[in-house]
Structures are given as structure tokens and as C-alpha cells.
Amino acid sequence: YRDLHTFELQAPTRLIEWARGNRVCVAGYGQCDGNEILQLIPPPTLLTKETQGLCPERDFKVECGGFSERPVYSLKYVPDTSLLVTSGPPDSSLQVWQVSAEDSDVIKSVSTIATENGTGQSWAKIATISARAPWVLHGSRLDRVQITEVESRKNVYTAAIQGNEELGSLAFLDCNLLLLCCATGQLCLADTRQPQSLVEAVPAPSAPCSEHWCMGTRHAAQGSEPSSQPVARLSSRGLLALTDLRKTSEFLALAKARVPSPGSGAEFLCVSWAPALEGYLAVSGFDGTVHVYDTQSWDSSGKEAEPIFVHKGHIFGGAGGSRDPPLVTVHTWHLQKPRTLLSAASDGSLHVWDWVQPCGKC
Amino acid sequence: RRFPDFSYITQNGRLTDFLDCVIISHFHLDHCGALPYFSEMVGYDGPIYMTHPTKAICPILLEDYRKITVDKKGETNFFTSQMIKDCMKKVVAVHLHQTVQVDEELEIKAYYAGHVLGAAMFQIKVGCESVVYTGDYNMTPDRHLGAAWLDKCRPDLLITESTYATTIRDSKRCRERDFLKKVHETVERGGKVLIPVFALGRAQELCILLETFWERMNLKAPIYFSTGLTEKANHYYKLFITWTNQKIRKTFVQRNMFEFKHIKAFDRAFADNPGPMVVFATPGMLHAGQSLQIFRKWAGNEKNMVIMPGYCVQGTVGHKILSGQRKLEMEGRQILEVKLQVEPIAHADAKGIMQLIRQAEPRNVLLVHGEAKKMEFLKQKIEQEFHVSCFMPANGETTTILTNPCIPVDISLGLLKRETAIGAAPDAKRPRLMHGTLLMKDNSFRLVSPEQALKELGLAEHQLRFTCRVHIQDPRKEHETVLRVYNHLKGVLKDYSVQHLPDGSITVESILIQATAHSEDQGTKVLLVSWTYQDEELGSYLTSLLKKGLPQSTP
Numbered sequence: 001y002r003d004l005h006t007f008e009l010q011a012p013t014r015l016i017e018w019a020r021g022n023r024v025c026v027a028g029y030g031q032c033d034g035n036e037i038l039q040l041i042p043p044p045t046l047l048t049k050e051t052q053g054l055c056p057e058r059d060f061k062v063e064c065g066g067f068s069e070r071p072v073y074s075l076k077y078v079p080d081t082s083l084l085v086t087s088g089p090p091d092s093s094l095q096v097w098q099v100s101a102e103d104s105d106v107i108k109s110v111s112t113i114a115t116e117n118g119t120g121q122s123w124a125k126i127a128t129i130s131a132r133a134p135w136v137l138h139g140s141r142l143d144r145v146q147i148t149e150v151e152s153r154k155n156v157y158t159a160a161i162q163g164n165e166e167l168g169s170l171a172f173l174d175c176n177l178l179l180l181c182c183a184t185g186q187l188c189l190a191d192t193r194q195p196q197s198l199v200e201a202v203p204a205p206s207a208p209c210s211e212h213w214c215m216g217t218r219h220a221a222q223g224s225e226p227s228s229q230p231v232a233r234l235s236s237r238g239l240l241a242l243t244d245l246r247k248t249s250e251f252l253a254l255a256k257a258r259v260p261s262p263g264s265g266a267e268f269l270c271v272s273w274a275p276a277l278e279g280y281l282a283v284s285g286f287d288g289t290v291h292v293y294d295t296q297s298w299d300s301s302g303k304e305a306e307p308i309f310v311h312k313g314h315i316f317g318g319a320g321g322s323r324d325p326p327l328v329t330v331h332t333w334h335l336q337k338p339r340t341l342l343s344a345a346s347d348g349s350l351h352v353w354d355w356v357q358p359c360g361k362c
Numbered sequence: 363r364r365f366p367d368f369s370y371i372t373q374n375g376r377l378t379d380f381l382d383c384v385i386i387s388h389f390h391l392d393h394c395g396a397l398p399y400f401s402e403m404v405g406y407d408g409p410i411y412m413t414h415p416t417k418a419i420c421p422i423l424l425e426d427y428r429k430i431t432v433d434k435k436g437e438t439n440f441f442t443s444q445m446i447k448d449c450m451k452k453v454v455a456v457h458l459h460q461t462v463q464v465d466e467e468l469e470i471k472a473y474y475a476g477h478v479l480g481a482a483m484f485q486i487k488v489g490c491e492s493v494v495y496t497g498d499y500n501m502t503p504d505r506h507l508g509a510a511w512l513d514k515c516r517p518d519l520l521i522t523e524s525t526y527a528t529t530i531r532d533s534k535r536c537r538e539r540d541f542l543k544k545v546h547e548t549v550e551r552g553g554k555v556l557i558p559v560f561a562l563g564r565a566q567e568l569c570i571l572l573e574t575f576w577e578r579m580n581l582k583a584p585i586y587f588s589t590g591l592t593e594k595a596n597h598y599y600k601l602f603i604t605w606t607n608q609k610i611r612k613t614f615v616q617r618n619m620f621e622f623k624h625i626k627a628f629d630r631a632f633a634d635n636p637g638p639m640v641v642f643a644t645p646g647m648l649h650a651g652q653s654l655q656i657f658r659k660w661a662g663n664e665k666n667m668v669i670m671p672g673y674c675v676q677g678t679v680g681h682k683i684l685s686g687q688r689k690l691e692m693e694g695r696q697i698l699e700v701k702l703q704v705e706p707i708a709h710a711d712a713k714g715i716m717q718l719i720r721q722a723e724p725r726n727v728l729l730v731h732g733e734a735k736k737m738e739f740l741k742q743k744i745e746q747e748f749h750v751s752c753f754m755p756a757n758g759e760t761t762t763i764l765t766n767p768c769i770p771v772d773i774s775l776g777l778l779k780r781e782t783a784i785g786a787a788p789d790a791k792r793p794r795l796m797h798g799t800l801l802m803k804d805n806s807f808r809l810v811s812p813e814q815a816l817k818e819l820g821l822a823e824h825q826l827r828f829t830c831r832v833h834i835q836d837p838r839k840e841h842e843t844v845l846r847v848y849n850h851l852k853g854v855l856k857d858y859s860v861q862h863l864p865d866g867s868i869t870v871e872s873i874l875i876q877a878t879a880h881s882e883d884q885g886t887k888v889l890l891v892s893w894t895y896q897d898e899e900l901g902s903y904l905t906s907l908l909k910k911g912l913p914q915s916t917p
Contacts, residue, residue, distance in 0.1 A: 006532065010716075034747070036743070061530070062712065064739060105738050106738045350530075
């Protein structure tokens with residue numbers, strides 16, 4: 001490691017979201033009342049791109065917080081507003097909150113975006129964008145995907161897609177194109193201008209079994225086409241499929257991450273692309289580690305890939321012994337510092353780590 | 363404004379008459395810096411309480427503070443050395459958990475606060491009302507200090523510092539790793555590391571850390587400890603060994619604190635030696651003496667490093683560099699490129715505050731804070747989790763807190779015996795309701811039986827009797843109905859005395875049942891059920907039982 005910080009949150013989080021001003025947001029997902037949503041100011045070492053020689057402060061500061069009655073499974077800031085949106089069980093509705101750090105340190109609950117709740121629906125996956133107005137894309141199932149204008153709560157788009165598959169994740173490619181990843185592994189491309197049908201459906205990389213899938217997308221640089229960035233799909237068995245949206249008939253690459261078996265379920269599967277390093281991605285959710293891979297050397301054979309770096313810190317943090325080893329619930333990359341990641345685990349730990357490129361690689 | 367405005371306490375009259383005592387929580391200057399001004403210049407002759415280590419260390423810091431302000435900065439209207447001495451004469455030192463009677467009504471007790479050597483939280487009690495003031499405290503044990511601790515004293519009010527409540531601290535392991543890494547890097551490139559220390563705790567902690575690291579990494583660079591430090595530190599340790607945590611106590615007993623393999627005594631000539639080294643020197647704030655001398659020699663070289671203890675008084679070089687100044691003027695010469703690392707002193711974070719509240723169980727909480735709008739979240743958190751009121755007054759604002767005083771009540775032995783005889787004895791998990799009469803007479807409260815109360819008050823007892831009519835469909839003669847009722851009740855109420863009296867009425871214990879025919883309808887019989895207030899429960903039960911009707915099979 002070049003640098004390592006370990007923190008202990010009062011309650012574990014399963015989300016780490018970046019906000020304006022390099023703020024970080026975490027939230028509790030406990031079953032009882034009183035889950036806290038915390039917007040944090042990272043220590044000065046993380047606020048700047050360059051690692052300063054010596055910095056007096058190594059602590060996070062809570063800038064503001066809110067209380068949620070339901071567990072918070074997903075949270076997204078709404079760009080160009082002071083709002084954020086959360087979702088969580090027991091249904092697929094969304095909660096809208098207001099953050100006004102200058103006036104008060106309380107994140108206030110503002111409104112709810114209700115959804116039609118059929119039976120057997122789980123919590124909604126969300127994505128936000130600032131298009132003609134601030135929009136939130138949400139849904140728990142393929143046939144229930146919609147876009148709602150956050151402030152007016154008006155419905156802007158409802159997909160009339162067939163299929164009741166549960167969604168793993170969803171994303172805006174731009175204000176017209178949506179990317180939906182089903183838990184079965186199927187990737188769907190939809191256009192808001194054509195709600196009746198899908199633009200494209202990319203099948204799952206392997207025959208359907210009890211695997212669960214999620215995806216990671218990378219933001220294109222200003223000016224370049226959104227679909228030029230490869231999409232990564234991760235399964236609960238450790239399979240990683242990279243797809244180029246311009247050429248979906250074949251895989252860009254296929255590999256297998258080294259994961260313990262039997263797997264620990266698909267609850268916290270997380271795959272993300274490094275924003276500042278080309279071709280690097282990170283994977284977590286199988287145990288108490290986070291793996292970093294360089295995908296540039298991958299082919300489509302599906303063989304096991306060797307991680308460039310493994311963060312094991314969460315395993316050593318806990319009390320040890322009697323309790324179950326902690327499971328990494330989420331990870332995210334620092335937006336500017338190329339090799340810095342943040343990861344959280346089920347024991348409430350929050351780590352910030354800056355890994356060193358191993359020797360022999362340029 | 364250099365000192366607090368003490369006219370907030372009282373506008374008129376002497377402070378000595380108005381105040382019962384003054385309490386100092388620990389030796390940091392933001393908690394004791396105005397004490398000699400207050401007692402000798404504003405005027406206060408009453409008792410001043412603090413713990414033993416605080417009493418030993420305060421005068422040293424106050425004198426340092428005076429020297430910097432008067433001699434170096436030329437301030438007038440400041441307290442003198444004699445004033446510090448006179449002030450300390452008014453100090454009464456207290457032990458932890460020792461109840462100190464300030465006067466017939468007021469008592470105080472000190473609790474361990476962690477934070478720095480000698481820091482204490484104070485419980486202040488008058489009768490059954492109490493307040494706990496925490497001062498600065500820390501809930502995570504250190505290498506050399508334990509964690510703060512309060513018993514379940516249930517004060518009416520807990521006053522706690524909340525400025526650091528928003529901090530989520532990096533783990534100790536990572537801080538130490540970072541510290542060692544930076545020392546290592548400096549030494550590897552031939553630089554020198556200066557660590558100014560006050561004398562206690564911090565120095566030893568860092569020494570142990572470095573010694574272990576040096577051993578493990580097989581490092582050769584020398585580590586020095588200035589001798590003035592050794593004497594002072596040893597002296598304080600012997601006096602206050604009970605104030606440090608278990609580990610240090612054990613270490614001290616096993617070996618002299620400064621018998622380190624890699625750490626040697628310092629000589630000022632060494633500062634000019636070429637090559638890497640680490641030096642611990644006093645004083646801690648870099649305002650005078652050896653540490654300042656060394657600093658002057660080394661600060662200009664960017665290969666060198668200074669590690670600050672994190673607390674320095676305004677005006678000192680230490681304070682300047684902590685506030686980020688990299689260019690300092692020292693007697694006309696400019697010095698550039700000060701690189702530094704800070705080891706902050708631990709304060710309570712949000713988790714720590716919640717822990718303390720959980721331990722003490724106060725009825726109300728008051729937050730001493732920086733800015734009100736930054737404390738709203740913590741206030742809500744405390745109110746939601748503990749269901750207590752939380753206040754955050756600004757300077758000059760008065761907060762009124764309602765307390766629930768405890769009033770002792772004596773219970774008469776006769777009543778106690780009688781209630782215990784009825785039914786099962788109450789236990790800790792199943793309290794039982796008992797009935798009595800509360801008499802408030804001559805400033806005393808007693809719980810007695812109603813009969814005794816009536817007697818004492820000279821009141822006549824009233825009898826309350828309830829009568830209820832239950833209609834029963836039964837075309838037979840009255841006395842047959844009565845017989846049916848009697849047999850039915852005898853069968854159901856096996857534990858009670860059910861009797862059929864010669865005059866045609868039924869009694870269940872002392873409850874009377876009589877039957878008459880309905881005036882308009884021969885097929886209906888009216889049962890009159892009558893009972894006294896004392897038999898209310900049985901009476902109601904009987905009535906509802908009878909309302910259900912009689913079983914057909916009864917003859």
C-alpha cells in the first residue's frame with residue numbers, strides 16, 4: 001500500500017456514493033428504525049489529487065446526516081440539485097431527501113416517489129441524470145422500469161418491456177439511452193424515445209443457473225460516445241464478461257475471478273471500472289476482499305484471471321473468532337486519484353486505500 | 363479578548379459570595395489559562411478543585427504561558443508569577459471517585475476522563491439533583507491512557523463537549539503505520555526528526571513504538587531523549603502512576619521507562635552531527651528551550667521533519683506551524699519549508715458521546731458546541747436513541763431544565779404485611795400493584811392503609827354498595843330459580859364460599875343474590891346482585907357470569 005486509512009462506522013453501509021465537492025455518502029441498511037444517512041467530508045489527503053507530504057488530519061468528518069425509517073440499499077445524488085434519492089425494502093418506492101449543508105446539518109426527507117407495487121417486488125435500483133430536468137431512472141423489474149422527474153414527481157417514461165426478470169443494476173448511457181442489467185445476466189438497451197421495445201438485448205454470458213448478475217459501467221470522457229465504454233457484468237460465481245455495446249454479438253473479454261466456493265450469495269456483488277486508469281476494474285462481494293484486475297490482457301477464453309492487487313484489510317479488522325468474517329458490501333474508486341479505492345464491509349468498517357503498482361509493470 | 367468575560371456569572375456582588383467553588387477539569391490552557399486572572403485579578407477566594415496531576419502540572423503550563431505572553435510578546439495587564447503561586451494555594455486536590463463535601467448541601471466527585479493525564483469529569487450534586495460536566499474526554503483507550511468512565515449515576519443533566527462529535531477517526535493502527543512510515547522515509551534519506559514533547563504519556567507511547575520498529579527493521583539511526591525530559595517524566599510517573607493504563611503501569615514496574623535499547627540520552631552537541639537521527643525534546647510547544655534550539659537548526663532543511671503533539675498555545679512557534687505557516691521569522695531570519703506531522707490528542711467523537719450517555723443514563727443532555735447548525739443532527743440522534751431532551755444553548759443563553767426530584771415515602775408495616783399476604787410475593791421481574799393511601803403531613807410522606815388514614819384524619823368511613831339486575835328467562839317459581847342459580851354457582855365457583863340462606867337468598871363470599879319475578883313478565887326472573895366496593899372484582903365477574911344465562915341441564 002502507498003496509503004491506508006481504516007475507519008469504523010457506527011453502522012455498516014452497503015453504498016458509497018460521491019457527491020459534489022468530493023463528499024462521500026454512506027447509509028445504514030439495518031432492519032430496525034433509525035438508519036442514518038451520512039454525508040462525509042474525507043480527510044484532506046483525499047480531497048486533493050496529489051498526496052501531500054504530510055497532512056495533519058486523517059479523519060472523516062460528518063457534514064450532515066438524516067434518519068431513514070427503512071434500510072437504505074441504494075442512494076444516488078441528483079445532479080444540479082440539492083436532492084438525493086434512496087431506495088430500499090420493503091417495496092420499490094423511492095424516498096427523496098434534501099441536503100443543505102450550509103444551513104443545517106440535517107438531511108431532510110422531502111417526498112416519496114410511489115410506484116405500483118405488485119407482489120414479489122423487491123427494492124428499486126436507481127440511476128440519476130440531469131437531462132432536460134433532473135431525472136431518476138428506477139425499477140426493481142424489467143417490466144417496471146420508469147423515469148420520474150425528481151422535483152415534480154411526474155412520470156416521464158415508462159418502459160413497456162416484456163419480462164418480469166429482476167434487475168441487477170441500471171444506468172443512463174446518455175439522456176436517451178438506458179442500459180438495464182437483469183439479475184439473470186441479460187443486458188438490455190432501451191431508448192426513451194421508443195418505450196415499446198428494446199433497442200437490443202444481449203444474452204447472458206452463460207447458461208442460466210442460479211447465478212445472479214450485476215454490471216459496472218464507465219463514464220465516457222466529454223465528447224466521446226457513451227457506448228464506446230465497455231460494460232462489465234459480474235456473476236455470483238465470479239464470471240466476468242466485458243461487452244462493447246457497438247459490437248454485442250461477441251464478448252470483448254471473458255474471465256473468471258478467483259472467488260471462494262461455495263459463494264456467499266449475490267447480496268453485495270459489486271464491479272466497477274477505474275475512472276482514471278484504462279482497463280482496470282475492481283470486484284468485491286464474495287468475501288472480505290476487494291480484487292483489482294487489469295483487463296487489457298484478457299481474452300474471451302473465460303479462464304481464471306490473476307488480480308493485480310487484493311485488499312485484505314477487512315478480514316483483519318474484526319474482533320475475530322466467534323463471529324462470521326466480514327463481507328465487503330461495496331467499493332468505489334476515487335474520482336481523481338488513480339489508484340485510490342474506498343471499500344466498506346458488513347462489520348461497519350470503511351477503508352480507504354491506495355495500492356502500489358507491483359514491480360515489473362509499466 | 364484574552365480572558366473570558368466573568369461578568370456573565372454575576373453583575374453585582376463578589377464572586378466569592380456568589381460561587382460555592384470552582385472546578386478545573388484538566389491542565390490544557392483552554393480550561394485553566396484564565397484561572398490566576400480570575401482568582402487574583404478579578405477576585406475569588408473560595409475553593410478551587412482539581413485532580414492531583416492537574417494541580418501539579420497546571421502551574422508549569424501557566425508559568426510557560428505567562429512567560430510567552432509577557433516576556434516574549436510584551437503584554438501588560440497579565441497575571442504575574444506570584445499570582446500563579448497565590449492562586450494554586452487555593453487549590454484543593456481530589457482523588458478519583460472521592461466524594462468531596464463542598465458545604466452542607468453541595469458535593470462533587472471526579473471521574474476518569476482519559477484525554478490527558480489528570481483529566482476528570484465531575485459530578486456535582488445537591489440533594490437528589492445532579493449535573494455531570496465532562497470537560498474534554500475520550501472513550502477510546504490510548505497506549506498510555508485509559509478510556510473515560512462513568513457509572514450509572516443518572517444525572518439530571520449531562521453537559522458534554524461536542525465539537526469533535528462529527529469526526530470519524532482513522533484507526534490507531536493506520537495512524538501509527540503512517541507515523542512510522544514517515545519517520546522511516548525521513549531517516550532513510552538522511553533527514554532528522556524532531557519530536558517536541560511535554561513530558562508525559564505521548565513521549566513514552568512514541569518511544570515504545572519507535573523502539574519496536576527499530577528492532578524489527580534493524581535500523582541504525584540514533585534516537586535521542588533529552589535528559590530534562592527524563593527527570594521530569596520519571597518524577598511525574600512515580601507520582602501519578604495510577605492515572606495511566608494497566609499496560610504502562612506494568613511496563614514501568616518491569617523496567618525504568620527510559621531503559622530502551624535504541625534510545626539514548628541527548629547532548630546538545632549532537633544536534634550538529636551529520637546524518638539521520640530522531641530526537642525527543644522539551645518543551646512541547648516549541649516556544650523556548652532545547653526543542654526550539656534544535657528546531658532552528660533543522661527546520662531549514664527540507665529533508666527534516668517535525669512531529670507536533672497537536673496542542674499549542676497561541677503565540678508559540680508550535681502553534682504557528684500547526685496553523686499551517688511554513689515561513690517563520692525568527693529574529694529577523696526567514697526559515698522556509700517546515701514539514702510536519704501532527705499527532706492529535708484524542709477527543710470524543712459521536713460514537714464516544716453516545717457511549718457515555720448510555721453509561722451514565724442522564725435525563726437531559728446539553729451540548730457545548732461550536733456552531734448550532736452543525737449540531738442539529740447529533741441532537742436528533744441523541745433524542746431519538748435515548749428519548750431525552752437535548753439542549754444546545756449559545757453563549758449567554760439560559761436553559762431551564764425541569765427535574766423530577768425523588769421524594770422518599772415511608773410505608774406502614776401493617777399495610778406492607780397485609781399486601782404481602784394477598785396473593786404471590788412480588789419479585790424483581792413481576793411487580794405487583796398495591797393499594798394504600800398517601801398521607802402528607804408535617805413535611806413527611808407516609809403510605810398507610812385506608813382505614814388507618816381515615817382514623818388519623820378523623821374521617822368516617824363510607825360504604826359503597828353496588829347493585830345490579832340480571833334478567834334470566836325462567837318460567838318456574840322464584841325459589842326454583844334460586845336453586846338453579848345456587849347449584850350453578852356452586853359448581854363453577856369451587857374456591858369460594860357459596861351459600862343458600864333460609865330466607866331464599868344466595869351469598870358468594872359477602873355478595874348477595876336475590877331473585878324476584880319480573881313485574882310484567884312471569885317468564886323472566888330478575889336477579890339482584892349486590893356487593894360492596896371491596897368485592898368489586900368478584901361482583902363484576904358474578905354479574906357477567908349470570909348474564910351468560912343458566913345451563914339448561916341444571917335441575
